[in-house]
Amino acid sequence: xxxxxxxxxxxxxxxxxxxxxxxxxxxxxxxxxxxxxxxxxxxxxxxxxxxxxxxxxxxxxxxxxxxxxxxxxxxxxxxxxxxxxxxxxxxxxxxxxxxxxxxxxxxxxxxxxxxxxxxxxxxxxxxxxxxxxxxxxxxxxxxxxxxxxxxxxxxxxxxxxxxxxxxxxxxxxxxxxxxxxxxxxxxxxxxxxxxxxxxxxxxxxxxxxxxxxxxxxxxxxxxxxxxxxxxxxxxxxxxxxxxxxxxxxxxxxxxxxxxxxxxxxxxxxxxxxxxxxxxx
Numbered sequence: 001x002x003x004x005x006x007x008x009x010x011x012x013x014x015x016x017x018x019x020x021x022x023x024x025x026x027x028x029x030x031x032x033x034x035x036x037x038x039x040x041x042x043x044x045x046x047x048x049x050x051x052x053x054x055x056x057x058x059x060x061x062x063x064x065x066x067x068x069x070x071x072x073x074x075x076x077x078x079x080x081x082x083x084x085x086x087x088x089x090x091x092x093x094x095x096x097x098x099x100x101x102x103x104x105x106x107x108x109x110x111x112x113x114x115x116x117x118x119x120x121x122x123x124x125x126x127x128x129x130x131x132x133x134x135x136x137x138x139x140x141x142x143x144x145x146x147x148x149x150x151x152x153x154x155x156x157x158x159x160x161x162x163x164x165x166x167x168x169x170x171x172x173x174x175x176x177x178x179x180x181x182x183x184x185x186x187x188x189x190x191x192x193x194x195x196x197x198x199x200x201x202x203x204x205x206x207x208x209x210x211x212x213x214x215x216x217x218x219x220x221x222x223x224x225x226x227x228x229x230x231x232x233x234x235x236x237x238x239x240x241x242x243x244x245x246x247x248x249x250x251x252x253x254x255x256x257x258x259x260x261x262x263x264x265x266x267x268x269x270x271x272x273x274x275x276x277x278x279x280x
Contacts (some may be wrong), residue, residue, distance in 0.1 A: 035068060035069050035070055035142050036066070036067070036068045036070075036132060036134055036142040036143065036144045037066070037067045037068075037132075037144050038064065038065070038066055038078065038130065038132035038144045038145075038146045039064070039065040039066075039067075039146070040062050040063070040064055040065075040130065040146055040148060041062065041063045041065070042060060042061075042062060043061045043062060043063045043115065044060075044061045045058050045059065045060050045061070046058055046059040046060075051150045052151075052254070052256050053256050053257060053258050054120060054150055054151065054152040054153075055120070055152060055153055055154065055155060055258065056120055056121065056122060056123055056152055056153070056154040056184075057119075057120065058119075058120050058152070059117050059118065059119050059120075060117065060118040060119075060120070061115055061116075061117050061118075062115065062116055062117075062118060063113070063114070063115050064078060064107070064113065064114055064115070064116065065112065065113050066112040066113070066132060066134075067112070068112075068134060068142070070134075070136040070137075070142070071136065071137055072134055072135055072136050072137060073137065074134065074135045075108050075109055075110045076108070076109055076110070076112070076132060076133070076134045077106055077107070077108050077131075077132070077133050077134070078106060078107040078109075078116075078130055078131070078132050079105075079106040079107075079130070079131045079133070080097065080105075080106070080128055080129065080130050080131075081128075081129040081130075081131065082105075084127075085188065086188045086189060086190060087125075087126070087127035087128075087188075087190070088122060088124045088125065088126045088127070088128075088186070088188070089126075089127065089128055089129070091105055092105075093121065093122070094120075094121055094122045094124070094126070095118055095119060095120055095121055095122075095126070095128075096118075096119040096121060097116055097117070097118055097119075098116065098117040098118075098119070099116045099117075120152045122152075122154075122186065123152050123153050123154040123184045123185055123186045123191070124151070124152065124185065124186025124187075124188055124190075124191040125149075125151050125186065125188075125190050125191050125192075125193055126148070126149065126150050126151070126152065127147065127148075127149055128147070128148040128149075129145055129146070129147055129148075130145070130146045130148065131143060131144075131145055132144045132145075132146070151185075151193040151194075152186075153183055153184060153185050153194070153258070154183070154184040154280070155181070155182070155183050155184075155243065155258055155261050156181075156182040156184075156264070156280045157179075157180070157181050157182075157221070157240050157261045157262065157263040157264070158179075158180055158181075158182070158263060158264045158265070158266055158276070158277075159177065159178060159179045159180070159236065159237075159263055159264075159265050159266070160177075160178055160180075160265070160266040160267060160268070160269040160272060160276070161175050161176060161177050161178070161267065161268050161269070162175065162176045162178070162268065162269065162270045162272065162273065163175055163268065163270055164176055164226070172228040172229045172230055173228070173229045174226065174227070174228055174229075175226070175227055175228070175229065176224050176225070176226055176274075177224070177225040177226075177227065177233035177236070178220065178224055178272075178274075178276060179220060179221055179222040179235070179237060179263070180218045180219065180220060180221065180276040180277075181201065181218065181219060181220075181221045181240070181243070181261075182216075182217070182218045182276070182277065182278065182280060183213070183215065183216075183243075184215070184216050184280070185215040185216065186215075187216065191215070192215065193247070194213050194215065194245050194247065194256070195213060195214065195215055196212050196213060196214075197212075197213045197245045197246060197247050197248075198210070198211055198212075198213075198245070198246045199213050199243060199244060199245045199246070200242075200243070200244045201221045201240060201242070201243050202240070202241045202242045202244075203221070203222075203237045203239065203240045203241055203263075204235070204237050206222070206235075208221060208222065213245065216278060217278055218275065218276035218277060218278050219276075221240070222235055222237070224274070237263050238262065238263050239260065239261070239262055239263060240260075240261040240262075240263060241259065241260065242257055242258065242259050242260075243257070243258045243261060244256070244257040244258075245257075
């Protein structure tokens with residue numbers, strides 16, 4: 001089986017997959033002798049994203065194409081391997097598959113071309129393997145494998161306040177107003193695609209640049225604002241226009257951009273302090 005390499009291993013895979021996969025993208029396993037092949041092409045996503053900037057909750061529509069040089073009265077089966085947690089292969093935990101608008105654990109079809117939907121449920125570096133199997137009229141089983149690689153994140157932008165001083169007869173209470181961003185990239189050992197990347201955040205009329213992104217930790221995308229009761233913070237964004245990560249892959253530099261992230265207001269959260277919340 002030929003593997004398409006991802007992340008520090010794969011800029012070329014992303015570019016090839018996004019544009020259009022070719023026959024070389026899927027090569028039959030040794031025993032199939034090229035009698036059976038499976039190709040998967042990304043047709044669209046629910047948010048207009050691509051394989052570089054996927055988020056938890058995105059639904060991907062894949063087109064499958066099967067080629068075979070034998071006849072069979074039995075259906076084809078496309079079955080995902082669902083064994084390795086570290087590679088986010090566990091169906092119905094890391095992702096769900098829908099075929100003909102029905103949630104399934106495998107695709108059973110008589111058609112050599114069709115579509116299925118793939119819902120991302122968790123953040124991380126995904127390495128999914130799909131096994132195509134078919135039986136010819138001589139009851140001989142043929143198989144092929146297809147590897148699918150991509151990275152998905154979970155982004156939560158939020159604001160909240162904490163009380164720093166209680167008011168009295170001669171003074172006002174004092175408050176801190178926080179604007180935070182939490183980017184979850186997964187909790188498995190290989191979920192490090194964006195680590196140490198430079199990133200830019202644009203909101204309102206402002207733009208901020210940050211170095212050395214650290215996964216799964218909240219950080220301020222605007223400095224803490226101190227104010228007294230009776231006044232208000234001057235900056236209260238409700239939308240982040242874009243978060244753009246610059247990623248070095250070998251000798252190449254790629255930009256990964258996530259657009260239109262809503263900023264949720266959580267009100268008073270004294271227990272969060274300066275650090276915010278690191279689990280959404």
